[in-house]
Amino acid sequence: MTARVRRWGSVALALGMAGGLLVAGAGAASGSGQSITLYSGQHVQTTEALVAAFEKKTGITVNTRYDDEDVFVDQILAEGTHSPADVFYTENSPPLEELAAKGLLAPVAPSTLAHTPARYNSPDGKWVGVSARVSVLVYNTSLLKPSQLPTSAMDLAEPKWRGKIALAGAETDFQPIVTTVARTYGDAAALKWLEALKANATSHIYPDNETIADEVNRGQVALGIINQYYWYRERAEVGASNMHSKIAYFAPRDVGYVLDVSGAGILRSSTHQAAAQKFLAFLTSAQGQTIIAHSESYEYPIASGVTRTGETPFSELQPNPVTIAELGTGAEAIKLLQEAQLL
DSSP, rough: OOSOOTTTTTTHHHOOOSSSSSEOOOOOOOOOOOEEEEEEEEEEHHHHHHHHHHHHOOOOOOEEEEHHHHHHHHHHHGGGGGGSSSSOSSSSHHHHHHHTTOOOOEEOOHHHHHTTTGSSOOTTTTEEEEEEEEEEEEEETTTGGGGOSSSSGGGGGGGGGGGTTTTOOOGGGHHHHHHHHHHHHHHHHHHHHHHHHHHHHOOOSSSHHHHHHHHHTTTTSSSSEEEHHHHHHHHHHHHHHOOOOOEESSSOTTTTOOOOEEEEEEEOOOSHHHHHHHHHHHTSSSSHHHHHHHHHHHOOOOOOOOOOOOOOGGGGGOOOOOOHHHTTSSSHHHHHHTTTOOO
16 A cells, blocks of 8 residues: 555545645644645555644644655656655655655755664665565465465465455555565566466456455455555454454565565755754654554554564564665566556
């Protein structure tokens, strides 16, 4: 998921987005008179909680626009130096890397970058890592036993999974997995894998990971690849007694076991650089990270030493060692997904 307006944020957005995608910050401390515009591809409720706390702390008003991160990339490219955006907040690193590669992001203050381990930040300091999720298998416990699960994402291309797999190829969350497969086995093998997944998915090709989590839980399909937090959100929504699915990890360092980093960057064209830098510093501060740790997004905070409980500890995850730089802009994955007719 990027910023798709779904059940988890629909009420808040319906109240704040009538007539457009702009949600003005509310409840800010008085006296500052400053404001910034935030393009957010992140989950609505988490972003709203962060914005409210930032406004209260600084008196800076944040005008937030929500949409899919890939939509915002296209919009920023079209707006150029006239973009009203000051800050771009995403769920995945490739959109930020694309803007950085085109010279559209300003350097992040070194003191802010220092809040987050360097491996989760922009390789050239143009955006900062804020939180993370990890890709997992979600499976229906009535249809599959743990011993029947594949240990590698590559195994899902086998004919035995035909009709049993749910796939959301258009999800930006899926692109890092495609990139990792391509960098490990080559583009030709990655395309063959995607084509096999598409064939195995049959009628179970969905628009997003939330639908996958829901369809698997209802027993409409046996399993799918999602980011772990969708399962926790599903459980929070329907209740533990109504959960008929579980999540499982691929083998350590498998190509399907990918850590996705959410980050934020400042547009070079912003005329509110100082206020924007304060917002990034807040996102990665102990206060901001604690909000993420206790939010209903179920993401892992990755800055300022804050941890989340109730999930597999972040320190115990064993994802593929693909780097932020290797994930790049996502262009390689997009090309392969288009060739496989999944985009």
